[in-house]
Amino acid sequence: MNADFDTYRLSDEHEALREAVRALAEKEIAPYAAEVDEQGRYPVEARDALVKAGFHAITIPEEYGGEGADELAGCIVIEEVARACASSSLIPGVNGLGLTPILLSASHELKQQVLPSIASGEAMISYALSEREAGSDAASMKTRARRDGDEWVLNGTKCWITNAGESTWYTVMAVTDPEKKANGISAFVVHKDDPGFEVGPKERKLGINGSPTREIYFSDCRIPADRIIGAEGTGFKTALQTLDHTRPTIGAQAVGIAQGALDVAISYVKERKQFGKHLAEFQGLQFMIADMAMKVEAARQLVYVATSRAERGEANLGFISSAAKCMASDVAMSVTTDAVQLLGGAGYTKDFPVERMMRDAKITQIYEGTNQVQRLVMARALLR
Known part of the structure; x- marks a missing residue:
């Protein structure tokens, strides 16, 4: 070899x-x-x-x-x-x-x-795929776009839009031909100043509270015809391809959260004393720390492999991208929960960042496809 x-x-x-x-x-x-x-x-x-x-x-x-x-x-x-x-x-x-x-x-x-x-940083961009009744089943979306001369006219509502209200641009998926189901979905770029575009109130969330999540509304929202991304009807294919590239970035976010919690836990157990010894001297806690670090490192390597393969444009990215996102987010949830445990009562207070990290970690198991959906994607890739 x-x-x-x-x-x-x-x-x-x-x-x-x-x-x-x-x-x-x-x-x-x-x-x-x-x-x-x-x-x-x-x-x-x-x-x-x-x-x-x-x-x-x-x-x-x-x-x-x-x-x-x-x-x-x-x-x-x-x-x-x-x-x-x-x-x-x-x-x-x-x-x-x-x-x-x-x-x-x-x-x-x-x-x-x-x-x-x-x-240049003067604008940010958000992504609009999900709807209230079309989350995991994104192909059943109801938002419509119809051609009218030199414009597209969009109608509908998108939800769970991260950084909505802060972004200038929005990449939006909408149905252009309902007869064709997934093959009748197209992708567009909408600007916040386009007539008929509106942003809803902020969601009240468990974590990632510094990142606004809102609905966005299209009421006869008119955009120039050249703001369609690719050919008509290719939007859903583009959305799925996009996830192959971006699921590892959620994995990276999860790895970062987990690493942050691990770092806090390590420094805490090295400083805090109980029964006349530093917590770091108790074997039970040493094993917890070892397991946490092992999981973080395994998740990090999987994320790097997945993103490198996506970068090279390899075929059949579905399995590796879903595996990276799924494993890293499960690791983030487990490691942040253990970090709270290692800090004991202190971990449960807002004086230390681990409770925030634990709340923030949860969303990584949900957005860009729940981990149940990731397992479906992986199983289908394996059983094809």
Whole structure:
């Protein structure tokens, strides 16, 4: 077996990026994380710091004013920001999600129209697929788009839209031909100033409180005809392709949250004493820490493999992308819960960040496809 093991390690550039993002997150993002959660306010400090450093949408190609980084770099940014503040990690995360359909399927002209404003940081982009009655079953969506001369007219409601109200652009899936079911869905780019577009009130949530989640409404919303992404009827295919690329980014967010909780737990057990000994000297707790770290590292490697394979455009990404998202989010939930346990009563208070991390971790098992759906995707890929 002659495997080239050198290809399986992060490049020096990736390691340098991690250091840079970690330093920025510790200095500019972590100090506001508790307050952002407590007040449920958008993390403007994080946004400004990420934009200034060029980390807010790192995968936009250079020809559109971006950094031109690979998808693994995008995951490292999300992971390191999530280690400090999960809400803030949704700035690069959701930009990536909203951008991916455009990068995959849009015309050069549409890319030119949308991407430079996001690359410069003057605009953000959100992604609108889900509806109240079309969550896991996205193909049953009701939002409609009909052609009217040089415009498309959109009608309907999308829900659970991350960073809605903060974003300028929205990548929206809508039905253009109801007869064709999934093959009658098309993708569009909507601007917040388009007539007939409106943003609803904020959801009250368990976690990620610094990232607003809202409904968005289209009432005879008119957009120019050239804002369709790819050909008519290809939207659902683009949406599924997008998830192959973005599910690992949710995995990266989950890994970051878990790593943040593990770091807090380790420093706590090294300092705190009971029965005249540091907690770190008790074997039962050592085993807990070892298990937590083992899971985090396994999840991280799976996320990196999945995102690298997506970057290379490999076939049959469904299994690996779902596996990375599913495993990493399950790990985040279990590791953050254990971190709260290790800190005991202190872990249950807001004086320490682990209870916030535990609440934030939960959503990673739900959005971009619940982990039950991920297991369905994996099983279908295996049994095809």
